[in-house]
Amino acid sequence: MSVADTIRSKLRDSMQLYDELAASLTEASLQRKLPDIRSNRVGQQIWCVVGARESYARAVAAGAWEGFRCSMTGPDCESISAVREALLRSREEVEQCLVAQTPWSDVQSGFVLALLEHEAAHQGQLIRYLYALELPIPEGWKSRYALS
Secondary structure, three states: OOHHHHHHHHHHHHHHHHHHHHHHOOHHHHOOEOOOOOOOEHHHHHHHHHHHHHHHHHHHHHOOOOOOOOOOOOHHHHOHHHHHHHHHHHHHHHHHHHHHOOOOOHHHHHHHHHHHHHHHHHHHHHHHHHHHOOOOOOHHHHHHHOOO
């Protein structure tokens, strides 16, 4: 397996974890935030994940950073169906982009790796949200990160 194939596989695995998380959330849980500390809402965490997917896919396609933009609106962050749809759509955009743009230049590779890093960073944040808010932890997350 090539390095590019390995990276694509890791991104697919990461994006699947988000799909699994979204399947476990409710509209009420999307609106929750960490108590007693500065934080945003669970839905806003997902907004950032979707926006990064969309933005990095554009950057890979263009070979240059074109800024951060997210198709999700504020109300979308409070709708579980909108969250699931945005995660699926952004996942498909990334997967199509990574196949269409091969082989990757060094610049494109940097964007792909930055996306993978961003996905993992939000997973770490969301694990803290799941614990602190006593939300159910999806099985895939438990397995991937040895959570209980």
